[in-house]
Amino acid sequence: MRHLEVLQGLSRWWRRGDPVPAESREVLQRRWSELPDSARTPSQVLGRQAVGCEGTHGVFPRCNLTCTPCYHSADANKVRVDALHTLTEVRAQMAFLRSARGPRAHAQLIGGEVSLLDPQTHAATLEVMREHGREPMSFTHGDFDEEYLLSMALDAAGRPRFGRLSFAAHFDSLMRGRRGLPRPRSEAEVQEYRERFSAMFDRLRRVHGVRSYLAHNMTVTPANIDEVAEVVRECLSRTSFSMYSFQPAAYVGDARRWREDLSAVTPDQVWAEVEKGVGVRLPHDAISFGDPRCNRTTFGWMVGGRFVPLLVDDDPRDLRARDAYLSHLGGMQLGGIASALVAVRLARALLENLSQLAVAAGWLRRAVRRSGGVVALVKGGVRPMTFVMHVFMDADVVAPAWELMQRGEVSTDPAVRAAQERLGACAYAMAHPELGRTVPACVQHSVLDPAANARLRRLLPLAVVSRTP
Ligand code: SF4
Numbered sequence: 001m002r003h004l005e006v007l008q009g010l011s012r013w014w015r016r017g018d019p020v021p022a023e024s025r026e027v028l029q030r031r032w033s034e035l036p037d038s039a040r041t042p043s044q045v046l047g048r049q050a051v052g053c054e055g056t057h058g059v060f061p062r063c064n065l066t067c068t069p070c071y072h073s074a075d076a077n078k079v080r081v082d083a084l085h086t087l088t089e090v091r092a093q094m095a096f097l098r099s100a101r102g103p104r105a106h107a108q109l110i111g112g113e114v115s116l117l118d119p120q121t122h123a124a125t126l127e128v129m130r131e132h133g134r135e136p137m138s139f140t141h142g143d144f145d146e147e148y149l150l151s152m153a154l155d156a157a158g159r160p161r162f163g164r165l166s167f168a169a170h171f172d173s174l175m176r177g178r179r180g181l182p183r184p185r186s187e188a189e190v191q192e193y194r195e196r197f198s199a200m201f202d203r204l205r206r207v208h209g210v211r212s213y214l215a216h217n218m219t220v221t222p223a224n225i226d227e228v229a230e231v232v233r234e235c236l237s238r239t240s241f242s243m244y245s246f247q248p249a250a251y252v253g254d255a256r257r258w259r260e261d262l263s264a265v266t267p268d269q270v271w272a273e274v275e276k277g278v279g280v281r282l283p284h285d286a287i288s289f290g291d292p293r294c295n296r297t298t299f300g301w302m303v304g305g306r307f308v309p310l311l312v313d314d315d316p317r318d319l320r321a322r323d324a325y326l327s328h329l330g331g332m333q334l335g336g337i338a339s340a341l342v343a344v345r346l347a348r349a350l351l352e353n354l355s356q357l358a359v360a361a362g363w364l365r366r367a368v369r370r371s372g373g374v375v376a377l378v379k380g381g382v383r384p385m386t387f388v389m390h391v392f393m394d395a396d397v398v399a400p401a402w403e404l405m406q407r408g409e410v411s412t413d414p415a416v417r418a419a420q421e422r423l424g425a426c427a428y429a430m431a432h433p434e435l436g437r438t439v440p441a442c443v444q445h446s447v448l449d450p451a452a453n454a455r456l457r458r459l460l461p462l463a464v465v466s467r468t469p
Pocket residue numbers: 290294295390391392393422423425426427428440441442443
């Protein structure tokens with residue numbers, strides 16, 4: 001009898017351990033079917049591995065730094081940060097994302113400056129996001145003290161509230177008002193602040209056992225493009241950031257903060273500077289998140305100070321390995337589930353795809369060789385690393401493109417039609433439960449934010465003391 005129960009239990013785990021559960025398959029298929037033809041390429045991961053990233057909006061619009069440019073609408077800073085509003089809105093947006101986009105996704109807690117939330121509300125908001133299957137990443141300017149970090153990461157008894165925290169930190173010389181550095185004149189002056197930020201999280205891990213995933217975000221304009229390579233070089237050797245994300249500036253948000261000719265910087269120029277800083281080519285054609293005009297991504301790892309790409313986009317054998325993974329295991333998620341379930345998913349992934357072992361082994365051999373061999377890997381240690389570029393669109397092209405899309409029309413203007421294709425393949429969605437839909441972040445910032453923030457300004461005027469949940 002006992003044996004029978006054990007066997008039944010194992011069989012239940014085995015069934016639950018489908019590498020790609022039915023609900024994930026369904027939401028992925030739906031996302032794939034929504035993509036424009038231009039985005040249905042072999043490198044596309046939307047609709048095959050992920051539904052895309054998500055972000056909150058209108059949950060704390062205010063920020064206490066001033067960047068040039070700034071993507072927030074002019075009214076954002078006139079809205080008070082209000083704990084009850086934040087929690088209520090985030091819960092509604094996450095519940096919608098869970099129902100519309102499936103059990104698992106990465107979501108940014110973003111809108112204004114997250115550290116203006118009191119630490120308890122910040123922590124409670126992350127918990128709400130996790131409850132809805134979202135892996136949250138707090139988006140910050142990084143100008144907060146270690147005391148703040150400890151109060152949100154630890155409970156009243158000093159025990160870790162989270163096993164791991166994710167932060168995306170925006171650091172560049174276009175930001176004004178940072179404590180101790182109100183008007184940076186160069187990226188070099190900002191470096192000390194990047195390192196201090198990273199060191200806080202190193203101590204959090206060492207002293208309290210809370211791990212972190214840190215992304216470094218940088219807006220790039222003609223004013224700082226020549227310093228990008230040096231920022232990358234310095235950060236790679238002196239900080240713990242695991243992702244570097246670059247945003248060539250666009251004409252979106254607060255027009256009072258557009259000081260330069262932002263169109264003078266092209267995505268190719270920015271990527272070339274990042275490559276100069278890393279010291280190797282960053283192959284980005286093997287994987288597409290949405291439209292390549294919006295996003296470039298290179299996954300890989302550092303070995304002894306050298307970057308090694310996960311996939312080399314001009315090696316047909318690597319592309320075959322990618323295709324095999326996406327066809328057989330695309331959509332497999334191992335985050336946010338019990339370790340026993342991870343083990344079962346991996347076991348099933350292996351046993352059900354034995355025919356692909358030779359392709360996987362070939363990729364592994366090449367990856368080890370690229371890393372300098374087994375000895376280099378053991379001696380140098382492996383540190384996962386990702387380089388990303390996200391190219392927002394100008395508001396004056398997003399607005400007409402979106403308006404036509406609402407009417408089901410395709411523009412005859414090539415620039416607007418290109419924007420429609422990019423919006424259709426958007427990799428960065430924001431939830432509107434009241435409308436029963438998501439919208440691309442470009443649409444949120446270019447079209448919806450001005451009216452939303454004007455409304456929030458009336459609902460949450462600055463003069464009133466914040467309500468607690
Ligand atoms: S938010 Fe805009 S730039 Fe980003 S992926 Fe979506 S459409 Fe492209």
